[in-house]
Amino acid sequence: MNVCDESRPWIDISQPLNEKTAHWPGDTPFSYETALTKEETGSVNIGRMTTSLHSGTHADAPFHVNDRGAGILDLDLHAFLGLARIVDVSNASVLDEKLFRTLDLDGTARLLLKTSVPNRPERFPEAVPALTEDGALFLAELGLKLLGVDVPSIDPLDSREVQAHHTLFETGTAVLENLMLDDLPDGDYELIALPLPLQGADGSPVRAVVRPLPNEKGD
Numbered sequence: 493m494n495v496c497d498e499s500r501p502w503i504d505i506s507q508p509l510n511e512k513t514a515h516w517p518g519d520t521p522f523s524y525e526t527a528l529t530k531e532e533t534g535s536v537n538i539g540r541m542t543t544s545l546h547s548g549t550h551a552d553a554p555f556h557v558n559d560r561g562a563g564i565l566d567l568d569l570h571a572f573l574g575l576a577r578i579v580d581v582s583n584a585s586v587l588d589e590k591l592f593r594t595l596d597l598d599g600t601a602r603l604l605l606k607t608s609v610p611n612r613p614e615r616f617p618e619a620v621p622a623l624t625e626d627g628a629l630f631l632a633e634l635g636l637k638l639l640g641v642d643v644p645s646i647d648p649l650d651s652r653e654v655q656a657h658h659t660l661f662e663t664g665t666a667v668l669e670n671l672m673l674d675d676l677p678d679g680d681y682e683l684i685a686l687p688l689p690l691q692g693a694d695g696s697p698v699r700a701v702v703r704p705l706p707n708e709k710g711d
């Protein structure tokens with residue numbers, strides 16, 4: 493990955509974080525304030541933010557669903573960095589093995605799924621197409637390093653078992669949620685979506701960017 497190739501600009505696929513960003517019911521909304529103004533310090537403005545780690549575009553850590561699971565700082569960054577395939581699954585109401593068998597996932601290390609839910613960062617959806625246990629196992633067996641979705645959760649929004657999270661984390665697959673994929677055609681991309689080095693945290697906001705792979709002619 494030559495990150496300096498200016499002929500292929502990076503495309504931001506992150507939700508903006510502001511006071512209107514949707515959050516999980518009962519969870520901490522995002523807020524930013526200037527805690528110390530330039531007038532107060534005599535030199536600089538100093539910001540402070542408060543947020544759930546599951547607002548906006550973010551990575552989950554295994555600790556999110558397992559008290560003994562790894563925190564975000566313990567995860568291998570390579571999962572969040574490298575080749576990724578974007579696939580439109582907007583015709584599917586569940587993300588199961590049957591669906592995945594119809595897709596071209598050969599050699600895919602990172603899979604970003606574009607679901608039927610439109611990208612509306614200010615609106616928490618009523619329902620999402622959930623990843624089934626057989627779907628999660630199928631992806632893990634493919635050797636997937638990372639699964640990304642454009643909705644707030646890979647599990648049903650009212651799930652207590654959060655089975656898809658458990659299955660992916662038990663098989664060492666990283667998870668990104670709330671990506672913005674609506675404007676991107678299916679295909680192979682480079683992805684950078686690094687979590688912050690938050691000690692002990694169950695997740696982290698990421699700034700997720702992609703760019704299409706160069707075509708064979710090199711233009």
Ligand SMILES: N[C@@H](CC(=O)c1ccccc1NC=O)C(=O)O
Nearest residue numbers: 516517518519546552644645669
């Ligand atoms: N699993 C979701 C988060 C989640 O389930 C949640 C986040 C905040 C408050 C409550 C939540 N779940 C259950 O009520 C996620 O990974 O972002």
Ligand SMILES: [Zn+2]
Nearest residue numbers: 546552669695
């Ligand atoms: Zn999350």
Ligand SMILES: [Zn+2]
Nearest residue numbers: 552645646669
């Ligand atoms: Zn999650």
